[in-house]
Amino acid sequence: MSYDTTSIEAKWQAAWAEADLFLATRDARPKYYVLEMFPYPSGRIHIGHVRNYTMGDVIARYKMSCGFSVLHPMGWDAFGMPAENAAMASGGHPKEWTYRNIDTMRGQMKPLGLSIDWSREFATCDPEYYGQQQALFLDMLDAGLVYRKPAVVNWDPVDMTVLANEQVIDGKGWRSGAEVERRELTQWAFAISSMAEDLLDSLGDLENWPDKVRLMQENWIGRSRGLQMTFPLSAPVHGHDGVEIYTTRPDTLRGASFIAIAPEHPLARALAQDDAELAAFATEVRRGGTTEEALETAEKRGYDTGLTVQNPLGGTLPVWVANFVLMEYGTGAIFGCPAHDQRDLDFARKYDLPVVAAFKPYEAESFEVGAAAYVPPKTELVEYVDNPAGVHRTTGHEGVETTIDWAETQGIGEGRVQYRLRDWGLSRQRYWGCPIPVVHCPDCGVVPERKENLPVRLPDDVTFDVPGNPLDRHPTWAATACPECGADARRETDTMDTFVDSSWYFARFTAPRADKPTVAEDVDYWMNVDQYIGGVEHAILHLLYSRFFARAMNVTGHLPAKAREPFDALFTQGMVTHPAYVTRDDKGRTIYHLPEDVDLSSGTVRATGEAIEIVPAIKMSKSKLNVVDPQAIIAQFGADTARWFVLSDSPPERDFEWTPEGAAAVHKHLTRVHRLATDIARADRAPNDADAELARATARAIAEVTQGIDGFAFNKSVAKLYEFTNTLSRSDAGAQARRDAMRTLAQLMAPMVPHLAEEIWTMMGGEGFVLSAPWPEADPALLVEDSVTLPIQINGKRRSEVTVPKDMDKAGIEARVMADDAVIRALDGGAPKKLIVVPGRIVNVVV
């Protein structure tokens, strides 16, 4: 009987389906919810998907064997820009494109034999899903968690449309090539910053999250304590008597040499009304995209308003308008202290402003600020110069706190906690997203749609032949009656950020067909997600938004309190990086091509024969040029080979590299296991002395493979399975002992290669499905070793070794070590300077 993957895999997939093995049921068993981040339906699955979903499948199948009722669902993150881009590029409709892709990808995923409950599948672009999302939105609006505010967007002045950051390349619109400018629109926003403190403090409870993710979120939320104070204007202007600033370094007030306000600051706007030069400056610095990176790396520029403010420490400070001050953070105004801030120093040098030290290095002989600002860590001792609060030699931390206390006593300002986290702007001027269910009435203003009218459906008759939002220019869609007064009114034509769709899908999976967002009994039973698996690229936004949404859904009664942190454990798998294939048009602009549209052997675009560039050049490598089609691999070697290979070799948290040799080698190994099982099934040898050793090896394999799965180290489990297979293959044990070992091997392999495991399980006379058999347990008695070999180091270098009984005490080990030839030679008759014995580990002789 040969290893025929096609028939074996089809047979077992049919048997699992027949038995409804993966249907998640609420019952008396403890539950386990394992979830992989759902895919964007881009067109075809790639080997990264295979890896991601195989990891989740290993956990799901392992937990099933451990007696849990497992929920392992799958869906589609189906709204988003690529569908509109496809419609623009080649006609067609985003809806058709998306559902066609979903069909293709589902068809590619099913042959992998994943333990998914497909009865719960949904796409976020299903009206049944986004209608419930609209209901959530309305409840959050009611709870004060959504509001409208001005927000800055990338504006393409030629296409007259809003661009995503991705569509701004080197400050220019990707299609028009026009220089992008920042423009303010009124947008809907979630009040995520109102929960900043809780989102920050609760990170400490997420013990089963990677430290790096918690750290990134902590830095992103960015709690800071500082001083908010007002500098009185020397002469009031346009109704402003002062400039309110926020600073995290009030201890540098002595070194302040200017005030800088954002170009969007109310004072700057007021002044610009009758200062054409300032208005021109404000327009000028509005050029470019909205990303933090663009703002941070832009040249620092300023405009002197000619106004001055009174410094509470005496004298006056000039008021500048500066492009590096953000209206969205703090008060939109700062004081500049060039001596202790590099950006302020660069600004001061450029515009010839004074540089005054507020403190100098501790016990420094002389001190002068040159090209670099003096910015020691806040934990370092410094010597303050003439500090108003009277501090002298202390740390920055102390200096800040003392100065805040002083400022409060003097009535100059107040200590304040500030977060970097901004509210989440959710409005998008795009078609392929969840419509925001509100109506603009000329009389009643902004009015929520009635829940009984949900879902507010997207119209199908739209075109993408001109830039801009098809909803906005649709002839009839927006026309409606005001839900309050019945007058003619207009629907909101913005749709929601697609991050909203992915912020609650995990909750919807617990009751995917319900006629309300969630069902209490189902979320009570299934929440929280016990193990969430996905890419580290989602470490901040998606995970933070989901944490916020879970809280908001708790406030609005859609989730229990226990689900305020929805993901009990998080694993971030290695990134799947794609090389990008690029050609340039006649204007030198880059055009990207899908990997499958590129012929790598000739380095050209298949359709046009144009030569491609591969970017980024540094990432270019033989392996990354390999574009692997999972379907071809399954056809050639079977799903089990693909599954085993993506789990072997690379640790799950690191990037994975596919090599054709590796896949072939895996197939060879699985064929060998199958042949070994066939041989063992037929064998007829009497019990003998080797049986006990094989039993010990089996116990070790159980312990080590289980430990690997528990610790998310599938590559190590795979290595141990190789070892155990080699041991079993070479064992002279009797037929029954080898059958027992083979049956255990099938169980241990089952989470990784479930089809082959079922086949072998049956061959070995196992009852039912291997998946339904309880996970094997290692007999502790068989794991105990009675002696241990200790390496002997001499001066930290390994020179010899000694084998001693496992429980031998230090004195006994010392005696054995002193009798070792290498030690005797090294000591040359003398006594060791030091003898370090770490029982069970190592011996180090210092001579």
Place this chain on the structure above:
RNA sequence: GCCCCCGUGGCGGAAUCGGUAGACGCAGCGGAUUCAAAAUCCGCCGCCGCAAGGCUUGCCGGUUCGAGUCCGGCCGGGGGUACCA
């Protein structure tokens, strides 16, 4: 720019708590089997060196009896940077 992560043989990687660096796999080399090959099985395999021995975890420095692991500083690569998902 800022935040986070990673760097070990020809290659993917192992070393779980500061304690034998290189498990396991790939590639390579040698052998058995074969008329021959494929397949299979057995063995070797970090670098320098005939050997004794020396060197070796991106680079430089530090702590320690002992550092791939801890600390400081560099270099290189990756991710995120709020409208890619």
